[in-house]
Amino acid sequence: MPAKLPILGHIGNVRKVEVADPIERATYLARGRHLLMGQRRNRGDVDALLLLGKCIEQTRVSNKFDSNVWLDIHTPHVVFVCGRRGTGKSYDLGILAEGLSLNQQSKVTTKEPPITTVFFDTQSQFWALLEKPDDRLEQDQEQLEQLGQWDIPPNGVPSAQLFSPFGDSTGHRKVIEFAIDPSELDLEDWCGLFDLDIYSPQGQLIRNLLTKVSKDGYSYAQGPSSGPHRKIQPQEEYDLDDLILCLQNDIEVNEKAQRQTRDAVLWKLEALRDSKIFKRGGIDIREVLIPGQLSIFLLRNLDDATKSLVVSVVSKKVFRIMGRYHTERKAAERSTGSMSSDLLGLPPGVWMLIDEAHLICPSDSNTAAKSILIDYVKRGRDAGLSLVLATQQPSAVDSRVVSQVDLLIAHRLVVDADISAALARVPADFPKQVSFGGAKISDRLGLIRALDTGEAWIADAETSRAVLVAMRPRVSAHGGDEPKVV
Ligand SMILES: Nc1ncnc2c1ncn2[C@@H]1O[C@H](COP(=O)(O)OP(=O)(O)O)[C@@H](O)[C@H]1O
Ligand SMILES: [Mg+2]
Secondary structure: OOOOOOOOOOOOOOEEEOOOOOOOOOOEOOOEEEEOOOOOOOOOOOOOOOEEEEEEEEEEOOOOOOEEEEOOOOOOOOOEEEEEOOOHHHHHHHHHHHHHHHHHHOEEEEOOOOOOOEEEEOOOOOOHHOOOOOOOOOHHHHHEEEEEEEEOOOOOOOEEEEEEEOOOOOOOOOOEEEEEEEOOOOOHHHHHOOOOOOOOOOHHHHHHHHHHHHHHHHEEOOOOOOOOOEEEOOOOOOOOOOHHHHHHHOOOHHHOOHHHHHHHHHHHHHHHOOOOOOOOOOOOHHHOOOOOOEEEEEEEOOOOOHHHHHHHHHHHHHHHHHHHHHHHHHHHHHOOOOOOHHOOOOOOOOEEOOOOOOHHEOOOOOOOOOOHHOOOOHHHHHHHHEEEEEOHHHHHEEEHOOOOOOEEEEOOOOOOHHHHHHHOOOOOEEOOOEEOEEEOOOHHHHHOOOEOOOOOOOEEEEOOEEEEEEEEEOOOOOOOOOOHHH
């Protein structure tokens, strides 16, 4: 059955924003006033849309005011959400996660069935996506009122599954605990975790340790070096203690690496022993890639380096298995091959959402996740992979990731360097003159400074210029409120 676009309410209480320039090129359905963004193919198709918000521009030439703004998800996207603290970035991630994970009845999406989504929740606030806003709670009243105005029903996300680090008691129901298996980490992961260059002495020492422990094996003297040697066989699965044992005892390692280098790596490995998260077993990616599931990784209690490591481990697994899935699927469709049994039952596409992306993929230091994310945005489309990054500091995110963005959601920013970084890759123009409640603004910096919370310029390559949007209210409970302390 072809999807129908829902009828939504009108929004009141918006300030008057007049934009002189018309939107010359856009996929716009005048009937019902719908603006479709991110639609590269099959223009006008309405069966895979997520509701982002409403256009709040009052334009004399083409009246798009109060149009519903949708994102088409037929094809993969790289979405960049930016704005200073408290402007609505995390709120937007919630909007996207809801749209991806709910079905048509919710009115916030037209696609069926739900999309498999992996959400790296750096502040552990998105557990609330599971819940409906509660009319008994004071903090949910405004949201419920807004939903009433937009004529959108409140809704929890039943397919949400929480994942929390092993040993981190979160107090939530429905949690799967996960660990990081040291034997699943590659050299990039280790160097990223310790912020090392792969070609530094410490990086090379780690490379040697990994080769010896997992591929070549090694031997060490028990007692005087001229005495009997103990041979340690290589093993596919190993843990921190195996690496430490090799570092402390292998003769070649001890000869080649300087004392200082050995000590530095030893202390780093030993420090990880205190964290309960490093243990055999690791993350079973099939528990994450359940079709239609929204997997939320609650990462707040991990340090930034370990947060990145979790992102790295999960995204590498997703990338690998989804890459194989699509390669084998194409061959199977042309009857030139068949699908391996371990790929059966996988979803066709995956969306990955990352909050506080400047911590995970910074421009000025190495993290475990950096190189996989660069690869993911460059080559992930072929594997059906989409990525959404949110940050308060666009200038601090690696530019190789930002350069792949095809949809920008820009909230209020004030620092020039950040505005420039956000705008450097905007896939469209900005309007030339906008009047915010009578105040005329014509420069792009000013246009981004003038926004209120929940308002954003949304730009893609398919629409001739950025469009001013009031993001829609969330349908599920919002866990990101600042606590009242008096
Ligand atoms: N589109 C919106 N509609 C209504 N309230 C919003 C909207 N966006 C943000 N807010 C409010 O602003 C607060 C801060 O938003 P949040 O997304 O947490 O900011 P940040 O940009 O720091 O991630 C939220 O708790 C919410 O109350
Ligand atoms: Mg936030």
